Amino acid sequence: MNRKHLPLHPLAAALALTLTAPAHAGIAADAGDPHREAIRLDALIVTATPLQQSVEDLARPAEVLAGEALDAHKSNSLGETLSRLTGVQSSAFGPGVGRPVIRGLDGARVQVLANGLPALDASTVSADHANSIEPFLADQIEVLKGPATLLYGSGAIGGAVNVVDGRIPQRVPDTDSGLSGRAELRGNTVSDERTGMLRLDGGGGNFAFNASLLSRETDDFRIPVPAEAGHHFDDGHGHGERLENSAIRTKAASFGASLIGERGFIGASYSFFDTLYGVPGHAHGHDDDHDDHDDHDHDHDHHDEHEEDVRIDLRQKRVDVRGALYQPFAGHESLSFRLARNDYEHVELEDDEISTVFANKGTEGRIEAVHAELGGWRGAYGLQYGRRDFSAEGEEAFVPPSLSRDLGLFLLEERDFGAFKLELGGRLDRVKIDAEDEPTAKFDTASFSLAGKWRAGEDLHVLFGLDRAERAPTAEELYSDGPHLATRSFEIGDEDLDTEVANRIELGLHWHHGRFDAKASAYHTRFSDFIYLADTGEEEDHLPVRQWTQADARFNGIEAEATVRLAENAQGTWDLRLFGDAVRGRLRDGGGDLPRIPAARLGADLRWELGGWRASLGAVRHARQDRVADFEDASAGYTLVDAHLAYHWDVGNVGWEVFLDGTNLTDREARPHTSLLKDLAPLPGRAIAFGIRALF
Incomplete structure (x- = not known):
């Protein structure tokens, strides 16, 4: 990659300007600025649900990453940023691509949202396509585990991730100067990273605005072992x-602005x-055919091969419009709408030449109405x-052009019965896909959900959930036909694929008492007509042929997390967090294990x-994954150790923070089983x- 440094001096200058910010420059208004003081994560509002409740109030499994925890784990990719949450790992297709894997499901089954609307990128088309969302600009990241189809359609049958960045303000900053924000400069030794970020929130009267800017450049990152599994460094000179x-x-x-009044x-x-990012281990080989091959003297028994660096140049432009009216008419608390329009393009380059x-x-577009309490029920409905x-x-256009349309109608209701809370939801969708030179595909899906929370005592809550969710096949699954070098396969779709159906049952516990807080859940999901890429054992164009097919499958999993306050005295506050998760995905009726299911984990912080x-010190043990699909290799276990140190001080009303974060401190070889590139x-x-942060 071109390693010419990006001009970070404007960001450095912006950070330096905060030194001269007036003493009365207030603290960021959004979410009460989680950097200034400790916050209770269970008190954060989950905006991905229409009723916008706290994590503690939800009967459905969800987590929120915000504040200091988000600062400590922000990464280049969304999946890596969330990878310390129970039940969430990363697809890890190189440093430029890391999509969230929720309970063993990813891709077209996990909906990635920007402020409540889909990212509208091409990340579900191929494993080497990145999400077009920048985690460093997030205020908080919300994860809905299990089917979120009743809220966001069939693309959320495995869950949803909502990144909230406040780009459209909903309130005027409550500061004397009318301006607040944050800035950050950081580096990283493993990749010679240079990152700068600036965010401003301002306004006055009925007007508010938000502006943000980020610039990042890294070199090739350092690895503790040769890239290809099973190889060894050939000498001690750094090769x-x-x-x-x-x-x-x-x-x-981004830049956003709002007009804000008392009623909306x-x-x-x-x-x-x-x-622009490289795809490591993804060079294309071109064999040079020689009739007199046997007449030449070769040290290695293979064809001469010219390796071409493969890079992806991705650009997305997006316009969002959002509004809400409070108490719009009788019997309703609010009426809101969101609309997004994007223009996305990415170019796959081979040695700087356009390939595809x-x-x-x-x-x-989305319209939501929250109705007032009716017969004890409170809820929302929308379109x-x-x-x-x-x-x-281009050369790797293995999917034909297509036009996909989805129209959905949803309803969500909840009611408290004293110690018991019940949530009901349903959604109907009509999906239509028109592909070039292919028959039109039409699907009608219906999803229903029931969740409950029993307050068994002041300290103990019991949660349960039942879901029936449906997913329509994607254009990639229906119409693929050609070489797909990201998956190193020749992919063939099936235009006769039917809707995928998931039936889930889950039981969870949340216990908090004094210095202790613990939660655990176990779930079972039975899929009918589960869509997956099956290896046929045949070859086409020297690539293994893989067919999109359907079969019944089941997923079983457990998650647990516990935090204890060890001490609180003159020497400081000490907390210990223990967590773990495991999931197994298998084809039913003895069909074997499914590919790229995450390995079990145990961790401590x-x-x-x-x-x-x-400060914090932590370690996560990823177990060996030997429950693998046909033609899939097992993955060795590994342990990753990390540590974090930060110091915060105030100068007037400007908060400053310096930080030092270490990851993989023992320099271990780590190859996640979720990654298609794990052996490369x-x-x-x-x-x-x-780095350093400023909060003003």
């Missing part, structure tokens, strides 16, 4: 210590996301429409705070991130 073609360059920016608001934003161009022009105009042109200081691209070696 192979960097993963070739793993550099990243990213720019992102209306606002709009414009944003762009631009990233993927484009997606998408529109998404959602989506349109995706997708095309792929010790956290300390005193005055402006905070290990995770980075020992990394030390460092």
Whole structure:
């Protein structure tokens, strides 16, 4: 990758300007600025649900990453940022791509949202396509586990991830100066990272605005072992210590403004996301055929091969409009709408030559109405429409151009019966896919959900859930036909695929008493007509042929987490967190295990705070994954150790913070089983991130 440094001096200057910010410049208004003081994560509002409740109040499994925890674990990718949450791992397709894997499901089964609307990128088309959302600009990230289809359609049958960044303000900053924000500069030793970020929130009267800017550049990152599994460094002079073609360059920016009154608001934003990243271990080989091959003297028994670096140049421009009216008419608390229009394109480059161009022009609209309590029931209903105009042109256009449309109607209701809370939900969708030179595909899906919470005592809550969710096949699953080098296969779709049906049951416990807080859940999901990519054992164009097919499957999993306050005295506050999760996905009727199911994990974090200081030390053990699908190799277990140190101080009303974050401190070889590149691209070696933040 071109390693010319990005101009970070404007961001550095912006950070320096905060030194001269007036003393009365207030603290960021959004979410009460979680950096200034400790916050209770269970008190954070989950905006991905129409009723916008706290995590503690929800009867459905959900988690929120915010505040200091989000600062400590922000990464280049969304999946890696969330990977310390129970039940969530990353697909890990190189440093530029890390999509969330929720309870063993990802891709077209996990809906990634930006402020409640789909990201509208092409990340579900191929494993090497990145999400077009920048985690560093997030205020909080919400994870809905289990089917979220009743809220967001069939693409959320495995869950949803909502990134909240406040780009359309909903209130005027409560500061004397009318301006607040944050800025950050950071580096990282493993990849020579250079990142700068600036965010401003301002306004006055009935007007508010938000502006953000991010710039990041990294070199190829260092690895503790040779890239290809089973190989060894050939000498001690540093050969192979960097993963070739793993550099990243990213720019992102947005500007939004709102008019805000006592009875509602209306606002709009414009944003762009631009990233250029290498796909490690993904060089294309071109054999040189020689008739006199046997007449030449070769040291290695293979064809001469020219390796081409493969990079992806991704750009997305997006316009969002959002508004709400409070007490719009009798019997209703609010009426809101969201609308997004995007222009997405990414170019796959081979040695700087254009190979394939993927484009997606998408529109998404959503209207929600929250009604007042009626017969003890409180709820919301709404309508959602989506349109995706997708095309792929070039050497690797294995999916034909298509136009996909989705119209959904949903209803969510809840009621308290004293110690018992009940939630009911349902959604109907009509999906239509028109692909070039292919018959039109139409699907009608219906999803229903029942969840409950029993307050068995002041300290103990019992949760249960029953869901029946349906997912319509995607254009990729229906119409793929050609070589797909990201998955190193020749993919063939099946236009006769039917809807996928998931029936889930879950039981959870949440116990909190004094210094202890613990939660655990177990779930079982039975899929009818589960869609997956099956290896046929045949070859086409020297690639294994894989067919999109359907079969019944089941997923069983458990998650647990416990936190205990060990001490609180003059030496500081000490907390210990223990967590673990495991999931197994199998085809029913003895069909064997499914591919790329995450390995079981156990982890621990010790956290300390005193005055402006905070620190933590943690480790996560990823077990060996030997329950593998046909033609899939087992993955070795590994342990990752991390540590974090930060110091916060105030100058007037400006908060400053310096930080030092270490990951993979023991420099271990780590190859996640969720990654298609696990045998070609290990995770980075020992990394030390460092930097400074300003909060004003």
